[in-house]
Amino acid sequence: MRRTELASVMQNWKMAGAAAALCATGAAAGAPQVAARMDLPVQTLDRTPITSPVDHPFRGTIALEVDARDVAHRVFVVRERVPVQRAGAMTLLYPHWEAASHGPSLTVTELAGLTVSANGKPIAWRRDAIEPHAFHLEVPENTKTIDVSFQIIADEDRLSADVVAVAWQHLLLYPAGWYARNIAVAPSVMLPTGLSAFSSLDVADPEEGKLSFRPVSLERLLDAPVLAGRHAARVPLAQDGAGAVTLDLVATKAGDLAVPPERIADLRRMVTQARAVFGPPPFGRYEVLARMSDDGSSGGTEHRASAEIGMASSYFRDWAGQLNNRDIVAHEFVHAWNGLYRVPADLWAPTPNVPQSGSLLWMYEGQTEFWARVLAARAGLRSREETLDKLALDAAEVVNRPGRAWRSLSDDVNYPSFMLRQSVPWRDWQRRKDYYLEGVMLWLDIDALLREQSHGRRGVDDFAQDFFAGASAEHPVRTYTFDDVCAALQRVAPFDWPSFINRWIEGHGEMDPSEGLKRHGWRLTYDAEPTLTFQQNEQELGGADLSYSIGLTVADNGKVRAVNWAGPAFRAGMAPGDHITAVTGAPYTRGALQDAVRNSPANPIALTWQHDGSPVTRTIDYRGGLRYPHLTRVPGHRDGLTALLAAR
Ligand SMILES: [Zn+2]
Numbered sequence: 001m002r003r004t005e006l007a008s009v010m011q012n013w014k015m016a017g018a019a020a021a022l023c024a025t026g027a028a029a030g031a032p033q034v035a036a037r038m039d040l041p042v043q044t045l046d047r048t049p050i051t052s053p054v055d056h057p058f059r060g061t062i063a064l065e066v067d068a069r070d071v072a073h074r075v076f077v078v079r080e081r082v083p084v085q086r087a088g089a090m091t092l093l094y095p096h097w098e099a100a101s102h103g104p105s106l107t108v109t110e111l112a113g114l115t116v117s118a119n120g121k122p123i124a125w126r127r128d129a130i131e132p133h134a135f136h137l138e139v140p141e142n143t144k145t146i147d148v149s150f151q152i153i154a155d156e157d158r159l160s161a162d163v164v165a166v167a168w169q170h171l172l173l174y175p176a177g178w179y180a181r182n183i184a185v186a187p188s189v190m191l192p193t194g195l196s197a198f199s200s201l202d203v204a205d206p207e208e209g210k211l212s213f214r215p216v217s218l219e220r221l222l223d224a225p226v227l228a229g230r231h232a233a234r235v236p237l238a239q240d241g242a243g244a245v246t247l248d249l250v251a252t253k254a255g256d257l258a259v260p261p262e263r264i265a266d267l268r269r270m271v272t273q274a275r276a277v278f279g280p281p282p283f284g285r286y287e288v289l290a291r292m293s294d295d296g297s298s299g300g301t302e303h304r305a306s307a308e309i310g311m312a313s314s315y316f317r318d319w320a321g322q323l324n325n326r327d328i329v330a331h332e333f334v335h336a337w338n339g340l341y342r343v344p345a346d347l348w349a350p351t352p353n354v355p356q357s358g359s360l361l362w363m364y365e366g367q368t369e370f371w372a373r374v375l376a377a378r379a380g381l382r383s384r385e386e387t388l389d390k391l392a393l394d395a396a397e398v399v400n401r402p403g404r405a406w407r408s409l410s411d412d413v414n415y416p417s418f419m420l421r422q423s424v425p426w427r428d429w430q431r432r433k434d435y436y437l438e439g440v441m442l443w444l445d446i447d448a449l450l451r452e453q454s455h456g457r458r459g460v461d462d463f464a465q466d467f468f469a470g471a472s473a474e475h476p477v478r479t480y481t482f483d484d485v486c487a488a489l490q491r492v493a494p495f496d497w498p499s500f501i502n503r504w505i506e507g508h509g510e511m512d513p514s515e516g517l518k519r520h521g522w523r524l525t526y527d528a529e530p531t532l533t534f535q536q537n538e539q540e541l542g543g544a545d546l547s548y549s550i551g552l553t554v555a556d557n558g559k560v561r562a563v564n565w566a567g568p569a570f571r572a573g574m575a576p577g578d579h580i581t582a583v584t585g586a587p588y589t590r591g592a593l594q595d596a597v598r599n600s601p602a603n604p605i606a607l608t609w610q611h612d613g614s615p616v617t618r619t620i621d622y623r624g625g626l627r628y629p630h631l632t633r634v635p636g637h638r639d640g641l642t643a644l645l646a647a648r
Pocket residue numbers: 302331335365368
């Protein structure tokens with residue numbers, strides 16, 4: 001919705017005025033001849049045009065100063081001095097689209113206290129009538145620079161006495177009319193005393209209390225966050241001529257910073273294995289900005305020369321308990337090549353206020369997640385068996401996706417443009433971000449097919465060496481299209497790749513997404529024993545995952561988290577948010593429910609739950625016992641998976 005509106009608004013800017021544009025659109029669409037009827041309403045919008053970005057030089061450098069010292073109020077104070085290119089109308093933009101979310105995830109709601117002045121005299125600003133991220137002003141004659149100041153209302157996550165996360169896309173305004181790569185910015189940040197700061201930006205001037213960085217383009221700045229912390233450590237992962245890689249740890253407690261040598265060795269092997277796949281890196285030095293906390297969050301954000309990683313404070317200490325999260329650093333590291341150096345042409349945008357489209361997210365995220373699984377295995381972050389268990393979990397989620405019947409993967413990739421921050425209670429039917437795990441299955445299939453077609457001589461490693469070749473720290477972004485992906489596959493092994501990939505991404509219920517596993521000599525099976533990986537996944541969910549038996553996921557207090565669309569619990573009338581209170585008459589516990597499912601071949605499962613405050617008691621129409629996913633060898637078939645997972 002947002003994207004369509006923005007697109008049509010941008011179209012209108014190119015015309016003389018909004019009213020004229022609307023008339024023209026109506027006439028072009030063959031609207032009835034109603035213009036002469038004076039009693040019908042006509043929309044009029046009094047709008048100042050917002051100049052579209054143009055790839056031309058911007059004179060001078062924006063000085064951007066972020067003061068992060070007001071931790072008491074969690075407010076960033078921002079001051080900018082912007083060189084004026086010409087007097088008259090000027091528009092300042094607050095970023096809206098965020099590269100890593102692929103959607104309009106930034107909000108100008110955070111911005112307050114905006115003032116603009118020149119030579120000490122205030123300049124009035126006016127927010128655009130339709131695009132709230134745009135501020136119009138009139139620059140007087142003979143003005144060389146304007147001064148802009150405002151506050152950004154942050155939260156504890158970004159600004160506290162011990163940890164400061166400087167994400168520049170939240171912290172600046174920039175002039176409309178130029179590509180972000182043409183605008184030079186000299187950024188600086190003032191931090192609370194005693195904090196160590198890490199970033200892929202080069203420090204120009206380490207003054208007392210202020211960290212000034214060398215000027216960079218706005219494009220680069222938006223991709224170069226700063227992480228600062230009171231308890232911090234630096235761990236080198238690679239220091240050879242191919243570009244240094246460093247793990248920068250920021251923790252809430254100093255004791256969390258100790259990383260066992262085996263874990264450092266694991267990460268070093270991961271870096272080596274990644275370089276063996278992708279070749280020369282697209283960065284000069286790379287910073288893994290790892291933030292350890294007890295809030296239970298785990299995840300990452302990709303950049304070309306750094307990654308923001310959130311991990312449990314026990315991440316390295318409790319390695320045995322991290323089976324599901326061991327490849328988070330690998331995933332973001334792969335993005336340096338897949339996503340930042342090579343960017344889908346429709347996902348690349350000249351500024352953070354131009355809408356993007358994610359038609360190739362099955363490549364951008366899907367192949368990255370595939371490589372995260374593979375590199376974790378090759379580096380020893382997961383054993384071969386642990387990797388097979390993780391792939392079983394991935395495959396089970398992908399295979400059991402009823403939503404594919406109405407929504408293809410090529411529609412799921414539209415997720416960021418309309419589903420960000422929205423509630424998705426029927427996840428397996430509505431679908432959300434399935435391009436990660438379907439991408440894992442798709443690229444397993446492509447690897448197996450490349451091997452088949454080349455009589456075992458070539459695979460997806462050869463694709464990566466071709467597709468990501470030529471990287472260097474200085475090399476500009478290389479955009480690509482669907483056809484470029486197919487052409488690179490064609491160079492590895494001739495085949496009808498467009499049809500093959502289209503069958504995957506456009507397909508509905510007719511295809512088996514585990515076919516790549518089968519081509520590799522493995523198939524998805526179920527038995528009554530969950531793998532350790534599955535059990536840890538359940539722990540992270542905080543309850544029981546019975547998706548592959550009675551079709552629900554339930555928290556330990558009985559609250560139903562998810563119900564499989566058209567599954568046994570669904571058919572009994574259960575919905576997410578219901579509260580299970582009793583299992584065959586006894587009070588609800590996880591164990592009681594699991595026992596009931598285990599015994600279902602002999603005894604029917606009777607559940608009582610609360611729905612909108614009323615009790616419901618039903619028998620679940622299911623007699624299949626407990627079912628958990630595993631990978632099992634296909635007898636007599638060559639094991640391609642073990643070959644793929646072996647270290648290079
Ligand atoms: Zn990713």
